[in-house]
Amino acid sequence: xxxxxxxxxxxxxxxxxxxxxxxxxxxxxxxxxxxxxxxxxxxxxxxxxxxxxxxxxxxxxxxxxxxxxxxxxxxxxxxxxxxxxxxxxxxxxxxxxxxxxxxxxxxxxxxxxxxxxxxxxxxxxxxxxxxxxxxxxxxxxxxxxxxxxxxxxxxxxxxxxxxxxxxxxxxxxxxxxxxxxxxxxxxxxxxxxxxxxxxxxxxxxxxxxxxxxxxxxxxxxxxxxxxxxxxxxxxxxxxxxxxxxxxxxxxxxxxxxxxxxxxxxxxxxxxxxxxxxxxxxxxxxxxxxxxxxxxxxxxxxxxxxxxxxxxxxxxxxxxxxxxxxxxxxxxxxxxxxxxxxxxxxxxxxxxxxxxxxxxxxxxxxxxxxxxxxxxxxxxxxxxxxxxxxxxxxxxxxxxxxxxxxxxxxxxxxxxxxxxxxxxxxxxxxxxxxxxxxxxxxxxxxxxxxxxxxxxxxxxxxxxxxxxxxxxxxxxxxxxxxxxxxxxxxxxxxxxxxxxxxx
Numbered sequence: 338x339x340x341x342x343x344x345x346x347x348x349x350x351x352x353x354x355x356x357x358x359x360x361x362x363x364x365x366x367x368x369x370x371x372x373x374x375x376x377x378x379x380x381x382x383x384x385x386x387x388x389x390x391x392x393x394x395x396x397x398x399x400x401x402x403x404x405x406x407x408x409x410x411x412x413x414x415x416x417x418x419x420x421x422x423x424x425x426x427x428x429x430x431x432x433x434x435x436x437x438x439x440x441x442x443x444x445x446x447x448x449x450x451x452x453x454x455x456x457x458x459x460x461x462x463x464x465x466x467x468x469x470x471x472x473x474x475x476x477x478x479x480x481x482x483x484x485x486x487x488x489x490x491x492x493x494x495x496x497x498x499x500x501x502x503x504x505x506x507x508x509x510x511x512x513x514x515x516x517x518x519x520x521x522x523x524x525x526x527x528x529x530x531x532x533x534x535x536x537x538x539x540x541x542x543x544x545x546x547x548x549x550x551x552x553x554x555x556x557x558x559x560x561x562x563x564x565x566x567x568x569x570x571x572x573x574x575x576x577x578x579x580x581x582x583x584x585x586x587x588x589x590x591x592x593x594x595x596x597x598x599x600x601x602x603x604x605x606x607x608x609x610x611x612x613x614x615x616x617x618x619x620x621x622x623x624x625x626x627x628x629x630x631x632x633x634x635x636x637x638x639x640x641x642x643x644x645x646x647x648x649x650x651x652x653x654x655x656x657x658x659x660x661x662x663x664x665x666x667x668x669x670x671x672x673x674x675x676x677x678x679x680x681x682x683x684x685x686x687x688x689x690x691x692x693x694x695x696x697x698x699x700x701x702x703x704x705x706x707x708x709x710x711x712x713x714x715x716x717x718x719x720x721x722x723x724x725x726x727x728x729x730x731x732x733x734x735x736x737x738x739x740x741x742x743x744x745x746x747x748x749x750x751x752x753x754x755x756x757x758x759x760x761x762x763x764x765x766x767x768x769x770x771x772x773x774x775x776x777x778x779x780x781x782x783x784x785x786x787x788x789x790x791x792x793x794x795x796x797x798x799x800x801x802x803x804x805x806x807x808x809x810x811x812x813x814x815x816x817x818x819x820x821x822x823x824x825x826x827x828x829x830x831x832x833x834x835x836x837x838x839x
Contacts, residue, residue, distance in 0.1 A: 340718065342375045342441060345672055346382055349437045354385030354539045354559055356392055359399035360552025366391045371532050371560060376444045376680040377671065377718040383441075385535050388558035393527070393568035396556040400498045400525040401574045403553030410495050410523040414472045421468035421521060424548035425461035431544060432457045435509065435537060440671040442534040443505050444679040444718075447672055449633035456509065463513035463800040463816075467521040470821040476828075486834035493825040495523035496600060497576030500569045504581045505531035505682055506637050508538050514804075514815040515579045516545075516555065522824040524577075526555045529569055533682050535559050562586065573597050577824065580604075581639075584739075584809055602813030602823055604639065604805055606739045607767025610760040611642035612782065614753070615650040617772035618794070622647075623658035625770065625795060627745055631666050631723045635678045636743040637686075639810075640768045640790070640798065644736055645747045646759050652749050656727055659745060660706050663723040666743075668715055681719040681742060690742030694724050697735040702726040702746065731759045739765065753782065761787045766807030770796050789814070 353370075355362040365386035372384045388396070404410055409417075428435070435457050436450040450456060476491035501515040508530060519526055530538035542557050558565055566586075570578055570593040577600040580590055587605040594601050611626040613619060626645045630636035636643060647655045666678045681687045687710070694708040708724035723743040729736050735746045750756045760769060768790040771782050783791040789806045790798065798804050803814035813823055 340378045340670055340714065342378055342380050342382060345437065346441060349434065349441060351383050351438065351441060351536060353383050354535055356386050356388055356396070356559060357542060357555070357557040358392065358396045359402075359556065365389055365560075373442070373533070373535070375441065376682050377669075377720075379717055383536060385539070385559045387560035388565045388568075390564055390568040393558050393565060393572060396527045396558050397498060397569070397572045397574050399553045399556050400527050403551065404495070404498055404525040407525070407551055407553055409520075409525065409551050409554045412523070417471050417521060417523070418468045420549050421464050421517070424545055424550075425464040425468075427544045427548055428457050428461040428464070428541075431540075435540060437672070438537040438540055439508070439534070442508070442537050443682055444671050445633055446676045446679060448674055448677065449679075452633055459800065460509040460513035463510070464517045466800045467517035467821060470518070470818060471521050474818060474821050474825070487831065488834055489829060489831045492828045492830065493522075493822065494828055496824050496826050497524060498574055499524045499526045499824065500572070500575045500578045501526050501528045502566060502569070502578070502580040502582065503528070503530045503534070503538060505533035506634055508534045509541070511581050512538060512541055513800075514820065515581075518815075518820040519579070519824045520550070520554070522821060524824050525553065527569060527575070528555060528557045529566055530557070530559060532559065532561045567593075570594065571596075575599060577601070578603075587811070600823075602805075602811075602815070604767070604811040604815065605809060606639045606741075607765040607788075607806060607810045608644055608737065608739050608763050609640055609642045609765075609768040609770070609788070610644045610646050610763075611770040612756050612760055612772065613645060613647045613651065613655060614756075614771075614773040614775070614778065615648045616774045616778070617651070618774070619651045619654045619772075620658045621794065622770075622772035623655045624662050627659040627662040627723070627725070629796070630743050630745050631663060632677050633679065635681060635721070635723075637679070637682060637741050639739075640796070642768075642770050642796065643740060643745055644763075645745060646750050646756050647747055648756075649749050649751055652747070656705060656725070656747060659725055659747070663706050663725050666723055668711065668720050678743070681721060684719060686741065687719040687721065690721055690740060690744065693735055693738070693740045693742070693744060697724075697726050697729070697733065697744075697746070700733045700735075701728075701730070702733055702735060703728045707743070731762055737763060753778070757782060757785045761785075764808055765810045767810035768792070768796065768806075
């Protein structure tokens with residue numbers, strides 16, 4: 338069997354991408370392009386412009402003009418609601434086409450399209466959710482603090498021009514979590530998709546245009562971090578940066594934003610623990626934790642529970658089930674229904690993951706299964722057999738650093754206090770899982786964990802709940818009212834209630 342994506346590209350009708358600036362689709366100013374190679378085959382799938390600093394400047398100025406002079410920030414509630422609901426309907430209508438483009442972008446199997454991170458339907462739900470906040474997230478009214486006939490009110494106004502920078506692994510969800518609240522609040526946007534997942538995002542923007550979004554409200558600049566991303570995060574006319582990606586890039590964004598005191602919200606990854614108590618459904622816990630680092634994205638997800646903390650009484654049972662799940666994975670053509678897992682996104686990530694697996698063995702962890710690059714029919718792709726490590730010390734590299742690949746490190750513990758100490762012994766704090774049949778224990782442990790989201794006997798990010806991390810997992814939250822408010826400024830207005838004012 339020889340894998341090939343070229344036929345699928347033709348079936349989807351994939352065309353080379355363009356920049357969108359002020360309502361006009363165009364090439365980059367210097368003609369430079371990025372050629373995207375599919376991670377399963379290394380075939381050239383298509384190309385798109387590398388936006389120069391000049392292109393980014395034009396895009397930001399178009400967004401600035403649309404914010405300062407255009408109709409969107411001044412649109413009525415019903416006008417904004419109509420566009421966002423129309424867009425969510427178009428997402429659902431074009432579900433299959435969008436999933437096909439995602440499979441060509443990052444190799445995620447189309448069967449994974451019903452799962453949260455790759456779901457078009459969930460992205461549509463996010464837009465519908467934020468459309469509902471447009472007429473509800475108002476201000477407050479206060480009496481005069483010092484008495485008398487005085488009144489004070491607060492207003493929420495759109496923050497301005499937003500730079501939205503997306504990762505490659507979950508572009509539908511992150512597009513929705515950033516643009517949903519930004520557009521609902523009345524902001525304008527300059528969007529930079531990952532160079533490893535641009536074609537699906539470009540199609541999303543086409544659908545936004547079809548939904549009736551005015552020119553200049555959303556602009557798209559494609560290309561890598563240098564030069565495109567750097568030009569965007571340092572532009573003085575950008576008011577807010579919303580970023581999802583690596584911790585290293587996040588730190589650079591904080592530095593770049595300091596000069597103009599830009600508002601920043603970031604989700605920077607995690608080393609999420611799954612805590613499995615002896616009272617748990619151990620098979621469920623093992624299947625969920627191992628599934629999160631194998632199925633679909635092959636562990637290339639910030640919220641993957643890549644560190645399993647398992648009570649010694651059920652440790653062997655957990656390993657047995659996890660090993661079976663790892664052995665069940667299937668690879669190949671992401672358009673085939675039988676394929677369950679994706680390749681790693683590029684050769685750099687492939688080498689990085691293999692390096693972590695080697696490091697785990699060097700430091701004394703026991704490799705139970707996998708950890709090798711797949712050969713034979715898969716040798717042209719970035720495929721790695723899921724690695725299951727046992728007898729892991731929580732101080733080992735594979736237990737502390739985000740690997741972003743199909744690697745599960747299983748750490749034993751003896752009691753609840755030790756489990757919580759191990760779970761919190763990390764620089765990250767994005768998510769965690771607690772597996773137990775004891776409801777009191779579930780909530781007691783959840784309160785003590787330093788993480789932004791906790792799943793009990795499973796894990797699901799919900800569009801109406803705040804999502805984000807503690808510590809070096811990021812700044813701010815996406816989802817729910819807190820996300821909408823993050824794209825607004827709060828203004829206070831004070832007035833005397835004199836006869837002249839009545």
